[in-house]
Amino acid sequence: MIEVESITFGYTPGAPIFEDFTWRAGRNESWVILGASGCGKSTLLSLLAGLLRPQRGVIRIDGQALTRPRPQTGLIIQDYGLLPWATVRENVRLGLRIRNFYGADGIHAPRDYRPTLDVEPWLERLGLLPVAEHYPGQISGGQRQRTAIARTLVLNPDVLLMDEPFASLDAPTRENLQRLVLDLWQERGLTLVLVTHSIEEAALIGQKILLLGEMPNRIARVIENPGVLQPDYRDSSAYHDLCRQLRTLLEEA
Amino acid sequence: MNRRHLFLAGLALLALWQGVAMLVHQPILPPPTEVGAVLWQEVRNGSLGGHFLASLWRVVASTLLAILTAAPVGLILGQSRRLNAFFAPVIYLLYPIPKVVFVPVVLLFLGIGDLSKIVVIYLILFFQVLVLVRDQAAGLRPELILSVRSLGAGRLALFRFVYLPASLPAILTALRQSIGTAVAVLYVAELFATQKGLGYYIYLNGSALLNYPAMYAGVVAMSVLGLGLYFLVDGLEKRWCRWQTAA
Numbered sequence: 001m002i003e004v005e006s007i008t009f010g011y012t013p014g015a016p017i018f019e020d021f022t023w024r025a026g027r028n029e030s031w032v033i034l035g036a037s038g039c040g041k042s043t044l045l046s047l048l049a050g051l052l053r054p055q056r057g058v059i060r061i062d063g064q065a066l067t068r069p070r071p072q073t074g075l076i077i078q079d080y081g082l083l084p085w086a087t088v089r090e091n092v093r094l095g096l097r098i099r100n101f102y103g104a105d106g107i108h109a110p111r112d113y114r115p116t117l118d119v120e121p122w123l124e125r126l127g128l129l130p131v132a133e134h135y136p137g138q139i140s141g142g143q144r145q146r147t148a149i150a151r152t153l154v155l156n157p158d159v160l161l162m163d164e165p166f167a168s169l170d171a172p173t174r175e176n177l178q179r180l181v182l183d184l185w186q187e188r189g190l191t192l193v194l195v196t197h198s199i200e201e202a203a204l205i206g207q208k209i210l211l212l213g214e215m216p217n218r219i220a221r222v223i224e225n226p227g228v229l230q231p232d233y234r235d236s237s238a239y240h241d242l243c244r245q246l247r248t249l250l251e252e253a
Numbered sequence: 254m255n256r257r258h259l260f261l262a263g264l265a266l267l268a269l270w271q272g273v274a275m276l277v278h279q280p281i282l283p284p285p286t287e288v289g290a291v292l293w294q295e296v297r298n299g300s301l302g303g304h305f306l307a308s309l310w311r312v313v314a315s316t317l318l319a320i321l322t323a324a325p326v327g328l329i330l331g332q333s334r335r336l337n338a339f340f341a342p343v344i345y346l347l348y349p350i351p352k353v354v355f356v357p358v359v360l361l362f363l364g365i366g367d368l369s370k371i372v373v374i375y376l377i378l379f380f381q382v383l384v385l386v387r388d389q390a391a392g393l394r395p396e397l398i399l400s401v402r403s404l405g406a407g408r409l410a411l412f413r414f415v416y417l418p419a420s421l422p423a424i425l426t427a428l429r430q431s432i433g434t435a436v437a438v439l440y441v442a443e444l445f446a447t448q449k450g451l452g453y454y455i456y457l458n459g460s461a462l463l464n465y466p467a468m469y470a471g472v473v474a475m476s477v478l479g480l481g482l483y484f485l486v487d488g489l490e491k492r493w494c495r496w497q498t499a500a
Binding site: 020046049051069073074075076077078079081082083084085086094095097098099101102107108135137148151152155237 | 394396397399400401402403404405406407409410414415418419421422430483494496497
């Protein structure tokens with residue numbers, strides 16, 4: 001589904017963050033990109049979102065070379081990116097309004113897109129109906145993140161990119177939303193790529209974990225995490241072993 | 254603010270006026286009752302309405318002109334760091350200059366018609382709207398822009414769904430802040446070379462005809478003009494920018 005082919009990227013010449021870097025993610029897999037601050041995690045996500053372009057190499061998603069944001073890719077960022085002047089319902093509708101604005105041109109909206117503004121099922125699914133008429137400033141952090149998730153999923157994406165989505169939430173809200181994301185990933189058949197600096201979060205969400213270390217990143221170090229969907233995985237010894245392993249690897253890197 | 258409180262405050266001010274007028278007891282300060290009667294008469298016989306409309310037209314035309322020209326420029330400068338770096342020093346120098354001093358200059362260049370009055374008020378509002386819209390557009394967080402782009406928005410949709418709604422409160426704030434000044438400058442502009450407008454009406458009755466109650470009627474009409482516009486902007490702000498007060 002996602003093919004990163006020997007890309008080189010850096011913000012300043014001579015200081016590449018990725019150099020001849022290759023990585024592949026299969027359809028319907030859940031990936032976590034893990035690493036310390038400033039290792040290029042968010043940069044990789046922006047590249048996958050088509051918001052940045054590699055200086056060399058190519059990124060293909062669903063077989064298509066990426067040259068600009070792709071309508072079937074959803075991106076959710078840490079501070080939610082909600083419009084402060086629009087209600088929750090209108091924020092969830094934003095992507096649809098943008099698609100209706102351009103029409104099904106294949107660039108801003110998929111060719112088979114049919115104009116709609118119906119977001120009620122998603123508001124209901126994410127428990128947002130009671131706050132649908134509220135503004136982002138009036139709701140909790142967890143509700144804001146749910147709004148951002150609803151806004152993205154309304155567009156029916158096949159790839160979902162999340163950049164530190166739960167970093168500013170309290171623990172119960174975070175666990176709740178982590179479970180929700182896993183449910184939605186399975187339910188919608190998404191290819192999920194989530195960026196985090198939290199080892200526990202990586203172990204709980206990623207079927208596969210991509211470790212990024214010191215710049216420039218040249219090889220993709222991947223740790224398999226097959227147990228991620230087991231019930232009560234959070235309390236299992238496999239989970240704790242993985243966390244320990246990840247911690248050691250991060251310290252080495 | 255509570256409507257009832259506003260009403261009571263208005264009554265209190267009228268009572269104060271009445272009291273002072275009774276104390277002074279001079280023709281130059283007629284009581285509100287007398288002014289009210291003259292105002293009613295002047296409105297009914299049509300001598301005030303024309304002046305009021307002339308003034309209203311000048312303010313509204315210059316306001317619309319200012320919004321239509323300053324908001325786009327503000328949006329462009331707010332989005333482009335390079336352009337703003339180029340123009341910011343010029344705006345910085347021009348912004349604090351009291352535009353009212355240009356009244357004679359504008360009159361010399363544009364003549365005595367409506368245009369010169371409209372341009373003078375326009376100059377004041379233009380800079381106010383420009384600066385506030387520019388700062389609002391520049392203050393939009395890059396994360397917000399990125400996430401809206403990731404929803405498929407190109408330049409046009411960003412403009413329509415982000416920059417335009419974001420600049421609306423800035424425009425209304427600019428208008429609310431500068432309507433008082435605009436009406437004051439309108440008065441000054443109407444003292445020169447015109448026979449229409451509330452400024453002329455006040456001046457004519459106060460200095461030439463010495464008809465003080467009519468002069469005060471003109472002052473009241475000018476206050477109504479200023480207050481009415483202020484309330485209008487305030488109401489639009491409450492209606493369109495509910496999110497700012499709701500949070």
